[in-house]
Amino acid sequence: MKLFSDYHSHPQGHRVQPYSQDLLQPWVDSARKVGLRDIAFTDHDRYREGVVFAEIDRLRENNPDIKIRAGIELDNDPRHSAAGRKWVEDHWDALDFVLGSVHFLEDDDEMFDSVPRGAGQFEGRDIDAIFADYFRRVREIATSGLVDCLAHIDLIKIHGHQPRRDIAAMIDETLELVRARGMAIELSTAGWRKPVNELYPSDPIIRAAVAKGIPFTTASDAHSHVQLGEGFERLAEKMSKFGIQEISVFEKHKGQGRVLCTL
Numbered sequence: 001m002k003l004f005s006d007y008h009s010h011p012q013g014h015r016v017q018p019y020s021q022d023l024l025q026p027w028v029d030s031a032r033k034v035g036l037r038d039i040a041f042t043d044h045d046r047y048r049e050g051v052v053f054a055e056i057d058r059l060r061e062n063n064p065d066i067k068i069r070a071g072i073e074l075d076n077d078p079r080h081s082a083a084g085r086k087w088v089e090d091h092w093d094a095l096d097f098v099l100g101s102v103h104f105l106e107d108d109d110e111m112f113d114s115v116p117r118g119a120g121q122f123e124g125r126d127i128d129a130i131f132a133d134y135f136r137r138v139r140e141i142a143t144s145g146l147v148d149c150l151a152h153i154d155l156i157k158i159h160g161h162q163p164r165r166d167i168a169a170m171i172d173e174t175l176e177l178v179r180a181r182g183m184a185i186e187l188s189t190a191g192w193r194k195p196v197n198e199l200y201p202s203d204p205i206i207r208a209a210v211a212k213g214i215p216f217t218t219a220s221d222a223h224s225h226v227q228l229g230e231g232f233e234r235l236a237e238k239m240s241k242f243g244i245q246e247i248s249v250f251e252k253h254k255g256q257g258r259v260l261c262t263l
C-alpha cells in the first residue's frame with residue numbers, strides 16, 4: 001500500500017520563521033521525492049505570525065502537482081492558546097485544516113512531551129490520574145469547534161508510561177465525541193521515534209476508532225522536510241492489518257470523503 005498524504009508538518013520548527021518560497025519549497029521537493037501528493041503545513045499556533053497565506057498560494061502555483069493545505073496545530077498552551085484560537089477563527093476561511101493537540105498538563109511552562117525533560121512531570125505522580133487528566137483535556141480541545149482532526153491522540157504515553165487501570169471507557173468517551181463532531185484522528189509515525197517507540201495511537205484505540213467509522217489522516221509530525229512521510233511503509237503495513245484502506249484529505253476544513261490509498 002502506498003500512502004500519499006502527510007497532514008502534520010512544521011516548516012518553521014520551533015520558532016517563528018516567516019513562510020517564504022525558500023523555506024517552503026524544500027518541503028514540497030521532499031514530498032515529491034518520497035511520493036507524497038498531498039501535504040498540510042501545520043505549524044504550532046504559537047508561531048502563527050510566520051504563517052503567510054500568500055506564500056502558500058505562490059507555492060501552490062509553482063507546484064501544481066502537489067496538493068498543499070494551509071493548516072495549523074492548535075494546542076492547549078496556557079499562555080498562547082487563547083490568541084491562537086482567535087487567530088484560527090479570524091483565518092478560518094484561509095485554512096484548510098486544523099489539528100487539535102494537548103501538549104500541556106498542570107505545568108504552564110513546559111510541554112509534557114519535550115524529551116527528555118517533560119518526563120519529569122510524571123515522576124512520583126499517579127499515572128492513572130495523569131492519563132485521565134490528559135484525555136479530559138483532549139475532549140476539551142475537541143469541543144472547541146475549531147478542530148478538524150485530533151493529533152497524536154495518545155501522546156501522553158510518549159515517555160513510555162502505561163496506565164495501570166483499564167482506559168477503554170475513557171477512550172470510548174473520547175472517540176465518541178470525535179465521531180459525533182465529525183472529526184478525524186491522525187495515525188502518526190512520530191511515536192516510533194520517541195521513547196515509547198509506538199505509533200500514535202495504540203492498537204486498541206485504532207481498533208475502537210475503526211469500529212466507530214472515524215476517519216484517519218496519515219502524519220509524520222515532521223520538524224524537518226527530510227522527515228516527511230517517515231515510517232510510512234511501516235504504517236501502511238499496520239493499516240492493512242486493521243483493514244484501513246482509505247484516509248481523509250481536507251480542503252477548507254471539509255473532509256472530501258475518504259480517498260482510497262493506492263494498494
Ligand SMILES: [Zn+2]
Pocket residue numbers: 073101103151152
Ligand atoms: Zn503536537
Ligand SMILES: [Zn+2]
Pocket residue numbers: 008009010073221
Ligand atoms: Zn506537531
